[in-house]
Amino acid sequence: MSLAETPPVKVKADRNGLTLVPDPAATFEAITAFMDERLAQSRDFFYETQMVLDLRIRPMRTDEISALCEKLYKKSKVKVVEVRLSDDLSFSVEGDPRKPPVPKRDGREPGNSAPVIVRNTCRSGVRIVSPSDCLVLGDVNPGAEIIAQGDVVVFGTLRGLAHAGAGGERAARIWALSIRPNQIRIADLVAVPPRGEKPAPNRYEVAEIQNEVIQVITI
Amino acid sequence: MAGKTIVVTSGKGGVGKTTTVANLGTTLAKKKYSVVMIDTDIGLRNLDVVMGLENRIVYNLVDVIEGKCRKEQAMIRDRKLSNLFIIPAAQTREKNSINPEQMKELCSSLAAEFDYVMIDCPAGIEQGFKNAIAGADNALVVTTPEVSAIRDADRVIGLLEAAMLKDISLIINRLNAKMVKKGDMMSTEDIISLLSVPLLGVVPESDEVVVSTNRGVPLVHEKGSKAGAAFRRIAARLNGENLPPEESESNGFFGRMKRLIWN
Numbered sequence: 001m002s003l004a005e006t007p008p009v010k011v012k013a014d015r016n017g018l019t020l021v022p023d024p025a026a027t028f029e030a031i032t033a034f035m036d037e038r039l040a041q042s043r044d045f046f047y048e049t050q051m052v053l054d055l056r057i058r059p060m061r062t063d064e065i066s067a068l069c070e071k072l073y074k075k076s077k078v079k080v081v082e083v084r085l086s087d088d089l090s091f092s093v094e095g096d097p098r099k100p101p102v103p104k105r106d107g108r109e110p111g112n113s114a115p116v117i118v119r120n121t122c123r124s125g126v127r128i129v130s131p132s133d134c135l136v137l138g139d140v141n142p143g144a145e146i147i148a149q150g151d152v153v154v155f156g157t158l159r160g161l162a163h164a165g166a167g168g169e170r171a172a173r174i175w176a177l178s179i180r181p182n183q184i185r186i187a188d189l190v191a192v193p194p195r196g197e198k199p200a201p202n203r204y205e206v207a208e209i210q211n212e213v214i215q216v217i218t219i
Numbered sequence: 220m221a222g223k224t225i226v227v228t229s230g231k232g233g234v235g236k237t238t239t240v241a242n243l244g245t246t247l248a249k250k251k252y253s254v255v256m257i258d259t260d261i262g263l264r265n266l267d268v269v270m271g272l273e274n275r276i277v278y279n280l281v282d283v284i285e286g287k288c289r290k291e292q293a294m295i296r297d298r299k300l301s302n303l304f305i306i307p308a309a310q311t312r313e314k315n316s317i318n319p320e321q322m323k324e325l326c327s328s329l330a331a332e333f334d335y336v337m338i339d340c341p342a343g344i345e346q347g348f349k350n351a352i353a354g355a356d357n358a359l360v361v362t363t364p365e366v367s368a369i370r371d372a373d374r375v376i377g378l379l380e381a382a383m384l385k386d387i388s389l390i391i392n393r394l395n396a397k398m399v400k401k402g403d404m405m406s407t408e409d410i411i412s413l414l415s416v417p418l419l420g421v422v423p424e425s426d427e428v429v430v431s432t433n434r435g436v437p438l439v440h441e442k443g444s445k446a447g448a449a450f451r452r453i454a455a456r457l458n459g460e461n462l463p464p465e466e467s468e469s470n471g472f473f474g475r476m477k478r479l480i481w482n
Contacts, residue, residue, distance in 0.1 A: 121415060123373050123374065123376060123377030123380075124370055124371075124373040124374040124377060125373075125374040125377055125378070126377060139413075141373050141413060142370060142373075143370055143373065143374060159413075
């Protein structure tokens with residue numbers, strides 16, 4: 001390997017450990033061959049270390065990531081403890097690795113972004129902002145805010161603030177097992193719950209815009 | 220074995236943190252454990268007043284942390300119990316006079332010598348709160364059955380969980396059973412369903428608390444006080460004893476409490 005070429009993988013060392021940064025121009029085969037060589041050359045240095053794989057500038061498919069991690073472990077018991085990914089995961093799952101990542105566009109594109117999933121109750125003071133849909137597996141307590149460009153789905157009781165269609169999408173909806181919020185917003189409309197008790201929902205409730213007003217449908 | 224460091228916090232002010240620290244600390248000391256209580260409410264210290272030890276303050280928490288004195292010099296022994304100590308806060312300093320790392324160090328060195336280190340946290344979620352929780356392994360969140368207190372307790376629990384303090388329990392203070400029955404006050408069940416942390420105990424509303432504070436004698440020293448009895452039971456549960464839940468006038472309440480506490 002001459003000095004004129006950039007190596008397929010940069011091995012960076014900082015006080016937290018070693019980070020592998022693959023070069024965007026490198027093929028997967030070049031990357032694995034390079035790592036093979038480095039591990040063979042500096043066997044003791046790399047043996048049983050922990051490494052971080054930074055794939056933000058040169059993403060890889062999931063099967064490639066697994067193959068690389070396995071190889072590193074097999075060769076020198078190197079454990080990949082973290083894989084850093086860019087914000088756009090679309091071609092990690094299905095794309096051609098040599099294609100550059102799809103640039104982010106304004107506005108929501110139907111069906112290409114996975115929802116942000118929050119796997120616990122959102123306590124007061126928590127603020128979740130999602131560029132797509134947002135799914136909360138738990139309650140949203142008063143004082144918590146869920147803001148999504150798409151739909152908001154709460155698998156629990158919504159007592160805090162939910163804002164669906166935050167970018168202006170009026171077809172967005174808010175779903176919850178029980179909607180008893182401080183305030184809900186869809187696109188540019190705001191609604192507060194009516195005074196007084198209301199009957200408990202049997203299964204779930206949906207809030208959507210009907211006739212220019214936010215309505216909550218109880219099912 | 221190192222002692223337990225417990226921070227008593229709430230978010231909202233005036234719900235009974237200092238009262239709780241004073242009474243739990245006293246009860247544990249009566250059970251022959253060595254207890255030190257630290258008041259971290261710098262600038263607005265109260266624990267010394269509630270314990271009746273105001274006149275005995277020479278050194279305080281900030282002096283210890285700044286190295287002006289040894290921690291033994293700042294510790295004031297209780298008038299009645301020889302194994303109960305308090306490290307008072309400074310009244311003329313500010314909350315940024317100490318930082319979380321220093322508190323952590325102090326709490327570990329105290330935990331090596333005492334069975335229980337009780338930390339009285341100030342109200343709020345800023346520097347004072349951050350200092351207080353830094354050295355603790357366990358947290359008791361105190362709340363009253365009132366909407367604003369519960370909102371703040373929820374926020375505080377979120378912050379405690381984010382700070383990796385996993386052992387969090389709840390104390391509901393100033394519960395008025397008559398008002399709950401009438402529907403004017405939130406019930407224990409309502410509170411637990413929102414906050415989702417295990418309940419350590421319920422302390423009923425009581426006029427005696429004000430009297431005991433003014434006198435500087437924690438309530439648990441008196442027999443026949445319902446609030447005092449509640450604090451004694453909470454201290455026992457803190458100590459690991461398995462106590463049955465409190466009785467009350469209505470059966471429904473008893474049944475619900477039983478389910479909640481046994482969890």
